[in-house]
Amino acid sequence: MSEPVWRNAAAPSLDQIAALAEAAFAALPGRFRRQAGDIVFRVDDFPPEDVLDELGIEDPFQLTGLYQGVDLGRRSVLDPSPEPARVFLYRRPILDEWAERGDVSLAELVAHVLVHEIGHHFGLSDDDIEAIEAEVD
Numbered sequence: 001m002s003e004p005v006w007r008n009a010a011a012p013s014l015d016q017i018a019a020l021a022e023a024a025f026a027a028l029p030g031r032f033r034r035q036a037g038d039i040v041f042r043v044d045d046f047p048p049e050d051v052l053d054e055l056g057i058e059d060p061f062q063l064t065g066l067y068q069g070v071d072l073g074r075r076s077v078l079d080p081s082p083e084p085a086r087v088f089l090y091r092r093p094i095l096d097e098w099a100e101r102g103d104v105s106l107a108e109l110v111a112h113v114l115v116h117e118i119g120h121h122f123g124l125s126d127d128d129i130e131a132i133e134a135e136v137d
Contacts, residue, residue, distance in 0.1 A: 024111035065113040067120035
């Protein structure tokens with residue numbers, strides 16, 4: 001009997017999740033990437049406690065990603081130069097959702113979370129994003 005492939009496998013690292021996010025961004029249409037502009041992507045294991053508190057989230061596994069910045073719809077040339085837009089992906093909640101779902105690849109889930117957070121960068125609400133996703137499905 002052969003040994004299962006996953007027996008000696010380790011969970012994907014922060015860098016490996018970041019590589020999946022970079023590949024997902026690179027696979028987006030060029031027009032979409034150009035309109036997104038300069039976005040900083042960061043992968044952490046979990047969101048910080050102060051972020052969870054601010055969002056009223058008790059369970060850190062409930063937050064897979066977060067957009068921080070001034071969305072494109074609210075930027076003005078008269079405003080001071082904004083901080084760079086940031087998309088945070090949270091590795092452990094993403095891995096937990098991936099394991100629970102079992103119906104998508106890890107790359108697909110990372111891409112989904114990334115595109116969702118970029119949607120916030122474009123000024124879309126969660127409801128807007130869910131409506132768009134419903135049309136696509």
